[in-house]
Amino acid sequence: MIAKVFPYVILFLWGCAFPACASDEILSGLSENKISITTSFTGSELLVFGSIKRDTSTSVRDSDVIIEIIGPELPITVRKKRKVLGIWVNTDPVKINDSPSFYAILHTNFPELILEQEELRKYNIGAIRQLSSRVSDPEDKDVVEAIIRIKKANNTYQISNDPIELNKETLFSASLTLPANLIEGDYRAILHLVQDKRVVDNSVQIITVSKIGVEKWLYEFAYEKPFFYGIFSIILALILGWGGSVIFRKIQ
């Protein structure tokens, strides 16, 4: 976590150290900071909004905004199917230590067009950069492409080609749909303010995704007391199996 926030802290300190060269700031907000997974959870809409706080001492600069939503980073294993003795078998496991379980990017203009390569790298902007920075072997390019392809298909990678609008050069808002297959944890919404091909300010918001109610109770029961959860599952099945047949005989 510290490593991830570090560049922004540096940037913030930098901003404070040179008050004379004051610059524009980005302010942000979210429609929700907490998303609850209930039994009827089918995904969630998220609205990210904000404004650019202009420094009045300078003239209005051309500004762009990039919004990234990054889900909890978990280790993953990617396997390739190969034909072995006529059947397709998983082979060649590649482990990636921290792969964002969710990634979405929204922008007023394509990051590649408005930012220098150096800046893109520095802030890890873009889905491919998010991943390839974690894959050591350059031969794993296929793997990175496969991850993006699969995650795009199940909506856990959302790369928007529709630019968001910057109203009166100041206000912006963007909405996205978080799918039902969300992994629990803290999601970061990172907003970058871009001027003159540089990131001049950042803003981070946290969205906490967690199971609640029955979902939370069953999940924790299953992982924390698996033996008793097993017994509980059996007893429920016995009651339903036996009770059900008794009820049906009564109805008959």
Added chain:
Amino acid sequence: MQIYLPIAEISVNIFLLVGLGALVGILSGMFGVGGGFLMTPLLFFIGIPPAIAVATEANQIVGSSFSGALAHFKRRALDLKMGLVLTIGGLLGASIGVHVFKLLKNVGQVDLLVTLCYVIFLGIIGSLMFIESLMAIARKESYGKHRKANRHTWVHRLPLKMRFRTSNLYISAIPPFLVGTLVGVLAAIMGVGGGFIMIPAMIYLIGMPTKVVIGTSLFQIVFVTAFTTIMHATQNYTVDVLLAILLLIGGVAGAQIGARLGIKLKAEQLRILLSIVVLSVCLKLAFDLLATPSEHYSILVEKL
């Protein structure tokens, strides 16, 4: 109406699950089969991860076999001693099965193991059932020429002989123990009760009288699937109790309807129908193994 399954961590239509439970319940009520061997592949087809489908199905079978086992127990239509030998074998088999399952899960090959087992077993059972029901229709008139079990084979020369009073047998405990073990392995790997293996083995291999066969196999199934459920819950964390409950609700209702339908309809034609269903499921699974996949890569998220 969608429902979010806490362990599978996906959102599925609730009516689809209850409906699947009912459909398989009707089939199992009509034919007197457990239905696990149909339910588990159907769960794969609707997108439940195989590891969760198998473990959850074991949990469901505990419930769906219980009332039958209880009914046979009350009527004393079971061989308790034989049931115990089969169960002890089953517990050993289930432990082996769950450990093999865990090992292969860790190297990403469990889906392949489960699918291969299904293709093989469904292929054999579906074909046998198909041929036998065709033959049964053909020889309708020659009824009564029932096959007598081979009374004196290698089975009767094995050591560790035991007396099974209810079955009126004095045989080695090794064959029933091994049959139980095999069924236990299958319960753990495939999420089935294993009646389709156990019942023929009890009649033809062990030579038990048919009137105690079903009760005894249900007795074994309840204990072995209950044990399998606990093993999967503690070793693999793959039992989704919410999924099991929804399938059971449909299944219990379906089984009652199926039992009533089964009495009214013609058995041989129905058996052909069931064998065709079994063979189609087998072919679909085989096709998925053989056909070039649309996506060559797969991602597995390692939970902390």
